[in-house]
Amino acid sequence: MDFSNNLAKVLFDFVKLHNELLSRDEGHRVLRERSLSYVDYYPKKEKDVLRDFFLATRIKSGTPVELGMNSPGILLDRVTILTVKLLHVVSPEESAEVRQTISEVLSLSTCFRPAKRSLLKKQSGLQVSLESFEGALLHLAASNLRMWLSQDIFYSDNHWQDYDYNVADLVELWGYENKFRNACIIAIDDWYIASSDDYMSADC
Numbered sequence: 001m002d003f004s005n006n007l008a009k010v011l012f013d014f015v016k017l018h019n020e021l022l023s024r025d026e027g028h029r030v031l032r033e034r035s036l037s038y039v040d041y042y043p044k045k046e047k048d049v050l051r052d053f054f055l056a057t058r059i060k061s062g063t064p065v066e067l068g069m070n071s072p073g074i075l076l077d078r079v080t081i082l083t084v085k086l087l088h089v090v091s092p093e094e095s096a097e098v099r100q101t102i103s104e105v106l107s108l109s110t111c112f113r114p115a116k117r118s119l120l121k122k123q124s125g126l127q128v129s130l131e132s133f134e135g136a137l138l139h140l141a142a143s144n145l146r147m148w149l150s151q152d153i154f155y156s157d158n159h160w161q162d163y164d165y166n167v168a169d170l171v172e173l174w175g176y177e178n179k180f181r182n183a184c185i186i187a188i189d190d191w192y193i194a195s196s197d198d199y200m201s202a203d204c
Helices: 003-023 031-040 044-056 072-088 092-111 133-155 167-195
Strands: none
Touching: 003 044, 003 072, 003 092, 003 133, 031 133, 044 133, 044 167, 072 092, 072 133, 072 167, 133 167
């Protein structure tokens, strides 16, 4: 079974549906609140695909720790950002290029390595309940989508007239979303570390 392709499809379908939901909200005033609840009610069948990917890419015993910035959480963050970009590209050529890049990043999932603990010490300042790998990944995708949409609002020529937002609102939203995104990345890395036989190793 091609777990990477299945994960890419579920993420794209999720982002597409979520984008439609948020676009219907007048002025995006409840971007965050509606988004958080949407992840909780996403169908179990799709979440199971994400869980299958996680189980298929669990870290094997004895795998060296990742000393750089290519931990599972950071790599999957790149995938979610590319998925959001894929939703918004127009030309077939650019779409094909983004899909190829997603495939290349996901190919690295066959050699995931646990992140060095020092990489996970970024304090998000948030108390976020992320009780499963699949929940953390969907929340990560949703957060990157919210940041993309809010930046669209900011850079729109007539965003002052079309949306009930000001610069302070957007700065506050971006500050929160960056912290929330970090919390999701940390949660994903923690899930992979916990799945490894070396979870209690002092090296991690």
